[in-house]
Amino acid sequence: MLTYSFTDTEGLSLYEYIYKCIKEDIITGKLTANEKLPSKRVFAKNHGISTVTVENAYGQLMAEGYIYSEPKKGFFVSPIENYIEDTIIKEPYKPESSSNTRNSHGSQNIGRDWADSSSFYNYNSDDQHPVIDFISSKTPADNFPFATWSKIMRQTLGEQEEKLLSKPSAGGVWPLREAIARHLHDFRGISVHPEQIIVGAGTEYLYGLIVQLLGRDKTYGLENPCSNKIRNIYQSLDVKTMPIEMDDEGILSEQEGLKESDVIQISPSHHFPTGVVTSISRRYAILGWANESDDRYIIEDDYDSEFRLQGRPIPSLFSIDTSGKVIYFNTFSKTLASTIRISYMVLPYSLLERFKSALGFYSCTVSNFEQYALATFIMDGYLERHINRMRIQYKAIRDQLIDQIKSSWLAPYISISQENAGLHFLLDIDTDMTDEQLKEKALDMGIAVSFLSDYYDKTATGPAYLSDRHVAVINYSGLGSSGVDLRL
């Protein structure tokens, strides 16, 4: 029986402390693979705490892949000890895809209803309003902390004249790199030295640098599906790419695509577009893959990890990597504004010297003005406050959206999933219509939406994840602070 003492919770909240204790017991092997955990109710009763607290802790452990649940059986420890033996796990566990269970509604499907829907035709003939955009990932203007940013820009211009005109190293100005190191520590539990941080004008630009650093002769494995822009970039950089199929735990570690890749780019914290959070066992399997050869590297794109709406952010792959195999990417275009072109990568020490000697001649692509302004913005705590404010706002928009959908005529035909990890969720639609037809219908209703099928690599031959379903990708980060009325 699992028993923990709560006399010293190390400054953590109770749920975080329970999460930490169980996680440590799993990592150290005290809890073994597939061992059953006490039910939430029993655990809560035994420790004299609320069921909600246990639920939160279990939820976080589930999200990170430390435990899995089986319907009507309970919670079990994931087989992560395989990593310790440095082998790729042979039989991945099959956790219940808890939020992905579809509503049951017999043979009825949306096509008929939608085509007949009087509300649809009424809506369209009534009036015109701007298209609601669920495709774009741009941040709306009213999210940006304009007053604060202006104040800091003015302050920066006033105080740091000399510094603003001193050419920084290729990695960026030092105070910003220090600030990012602190931010990474506080927000993501990642401990890095500022010199490991390379600032650049957008993630897209940094991909170009990475290809120059790791070599054009390498094969770059990309998740399938993935953002088309990422595929475009690698194609435009004229390197060989390889689609890597995935399931609801992340990329498949036994897959040919992975074996044939030298460098892979993945988003384990929150995959776009599937929303999948890579399980901890899969994470270790991927690290195991990287460790099989000196030339293998993992690019971890952590683009919206700050906006996990429930539980603590998932630990990054970078932070559990002990072999210098992970290059961590993140951007402020997502947290601040898409028109602020500041991203960064964190190089493992194994690559830092190579970067300095091979690419140190480059000038940093972000102007000093914005680098110093952002450094102040982070160090003075504005970024943290902004993220917290935005997280609350995004949560409200998401809840409002989901409420609208669930209380509409659409409800019987849809199921919603992956709504906690970041700024989009999935809408699985039961229909005989094609995705193209669905998109057209949506556009007629003033809604621009993309489907998972838009993000598959057309050249891939393997079985694509969820490709048998009609899954709309609802990206709500572009909606304003007041959300939208879908008029469903």
Add this chain to the structure above:
Amino acid sequence: MLTYSFTDTEGLSLYEYIYKCIKEDIITGKLTANEKLPSKRVFAKNHGISTVTVENAYGQLMAEGYIYSEPKKGFFVSPIENYIEDTIIKEPYKPESSSNTRNSHGSQNIGRDWADSSSFYNYNSDDQHPVIDFISSKTPADNFPFATWSKIMRQTLGEQEEKLLSKPSAGGVWPLREAIARHLHDFRGISVHPEQIIVGAGTEYLYGLIVQLLGRDKTYGLENPCSNKIRNIYQSLDVKTMPIEMDDEGILSEQEGLKESDVIQISPSHHFPTGVVTSISRRYAILGWANESDDRYIIEDDYDSEFRLQGRPIPSLFSIDTSGKVIYFNTFSKTLASTIRISYMVLPYSLLERFKSALGFYSCTVSNFEQYALATFIMDGYLERHINRMRIQYKAIRDQLIDQIKSSWLAPYISISQENAGLHFLLDIDTDMTDEQLKEKALDMGIAVSFLSDYYDKTATGPAYLSDRHVAVINYSGLGSSGVDLRL
């Protein structure tokens, strides 16, 4: 006999008008190749104008390669009509390298004197002061129009909140592209549509885009010598490069390096480090080379053309190209501050559609804030005023430097050349010492300086321009507004 009427000078100054008339007569063939022009004195007398005016006009025509001079014989028309026949000229004319004539000082050379120089030892033991840097091309802080820039940034932040957060197209925000088009028209006589202008975070970044646009399978010809950074960039982008030898008229159009190249990158207005201004006949020969194949293109890097210190700026290759073969590059890092990372390229229409379809998915790498601020800075006339102010300042620094050198003990051993075209000049030293020894001596005196030999492609086999001489490259753009005391 050359006779022009000055009843309508079309709003031009007299010297500009004479320059224009003679240039037109050369282009239209009224004046033929190698035809002798009247002497300055005779021309002035016949037209009842001052000799200085004629001198200015002839000087500009010389600088642009329309005419050449022969010692004690006079001025002659350059053979540019060959371009009209679309053939590469067979016998390039040999103009006198007027400013490159060395002082005569018998067998004496600098090595002995320098080593013995008591002033050198006295200087070194007396005190320490920061190294005077003639290598860096960074702009010093006190050149930057800080107050104006701050005012415009504040204004931009205050007025354009919505626009600042709207994602621009890959080419940049429209008002900046309009402003650049206007600037190019007013300053460089280049007429382009704003949509041809692609804004990016530094020229280095734009080179990467160009390679993605034109293809990695192309061979990129680079001037030899050239800036090592340019060579580093192309090497890092992993494309095949080819050194192209040059003489005092620009790259050699009959050279193997050019024939084997598909795309060449040149700075015809002012080559770094040699300071050579490509002659007009050579320009047409290069355009002729590009026209021989559909896949050939010319990247014209016009990095410091604004700072021509005498006469009007040389017309760009882009402006005389009628076949859509030239991609024009320029940067504001040179005119404003090296820490402002805003450069741009102008694509010919032949490449614009290709750019939009192949690379239009990229986000512009410059933040909107600085794009809008720069647009205002240009449109409100601040850039023009700043350039004029800087040109006066640079001229004063250059004159002060040259005076110091010419009045020092160094005078008998040196000759100065290429001092009018931009922000560096050449110091040709008569010595038995090696360039490395000279550099060490200079560093002992607190002076960091590079030599032409630092910029040669070590893999090149052809005869390198001026490689038999010891030529220091004096880059004075990094000196502050008050110049320096060389303490020679």
